[in-house]
Amino acid sequence: MPNRSSNAGHIPQRTCVVCRRKTDKKKLMKFVLLESEIVFDLNHDVEKRGYYVCDDNNCLQKLEKKVKKILRSRFDDGR
Numbered sequence: 001m002p003n004r005s006s007n008a009g010h011i012p013q014r015t016c017v018v019c020r021r022k023t024d025k026k027k028l029m030k031f032v033l034l035e036s037e038i039v040f041d042l043n044h045d046v047e048k049r050g051y052y053v054c055d056d057n058n059c060l061q062k063l064e065k066k067v068k069k070i071l072r073s074r075f076d077d078g079r
């Protein structure tokens, strides 16, 4: 385990795209969108904008629907 004492007391928070709850980054799963595909960024090495979702069946089940919305709004922005 790396010693990260300089960061002690500060845990980065991210928002789940499905339920909008803010949670510790470590408890969320990061994924990126490649074209219309969901790719989970398990090694945190994808240089793309990431999204986060709770590691929780409830949110994972709704993820696909949510992603479709995100993709749609992304294309609308592109004009």
Ligand SMILES: [Zn+2]
Pocket: 016, 017, 018, 019, 020, 021, 053, 054, 059
């Ligand atoms: Zn969630």
